[in-house]
Amino acid sequence: MKYKGKLTLVGAGPGDPELISLKGIKALQQAGAVLYDALVHPDLLQYAPAEAPRIFVGKRAGHHHRSQQQINQLILSYALSYGHVVRLKGGDPFVFGRGQEEVEYARIFELEVEVVPGISSATALPGLQGVPLTCRGINESFWVLTATTRGGKLSRDLQQAAHSAATVVILMGMRRLRQICDCFRQAGKGQTPAMAIQHGSLPHEKVALGTVDSLPQEVAAKQIGTPGIIIIGEVVGLHTASLLKWAHRQPEPTSPSFNPFIPTS
Secondary structure (H helix, E strand, C coil): CCCCCEEEEEECECCCHHHCCHHHHHHHHCCCEEEECCCCCHHHHHHCCCCCCEEECCEECCEECCCHHHHHHHHHHHHHHHCEEEEEECECCCCCCCHHHHHHHHHHCCCEEEEECCCCHHHHHHHHCCCCCCECCCECCEEEEECECCCCCECCHHHHHHCCCCEEEEECCHHHHHHHHHHHHHCCCCCCEEEEEECCCCCCCEEEEEECCCHHHHHHHHCCCCCEEEEECHHHHHHHHHHHHHHHCCCCCCCCCCCCCCCCC
């Protein structure tokens, strides 16, 4: 049976409210109702019309305010009641955000569906720290993993990632940090640079830097918890090196005849 209503799935970005897309803001401005997650910055809700209900449906590690089935049912209910429901999710809806499950449920009832991608913390937060996920001469790829499977077990992909030369970004893994580091240590990566970031892109951001061997102690010393991400790879070593390089770099002398607007032969 076809129902009249629309779902717009919007990625809110990694935390900083200025990192949402213009298209995401426009969707919020046209919302009849907004269902938002725990990692969504509250300032973003101000873009929705004053009369639009704002319903918190967030999940945190170890605590789910609503089950996924309940969220799916709310999407349908608010789409039918208010015409257009915006599902506002932290990061990107399709990067461990269960966005596909919500889209599939909406399509069962033939709701109109639109997806507005967001900036994922997996790619944004390392960059904000001056850490490139790929760097010529260092690595050729990066992996983005979740630490645990649906059944709560450590992801088997971690072992494969640990044996690669790729940068590895691990989401939802802070509670399993020691196990993750053990996995990389067994792959001979104990001295590989590693870092953890909590509340990335926000004023109260916390960062721990070290190696696979030392990261658990650094995280404990900085009192870093969830939500956070873990980055392991040689590129993490560019964090302090790049900062020092740019801080001490002097402008190179320019030839008097050099014109940047005229190509050199």
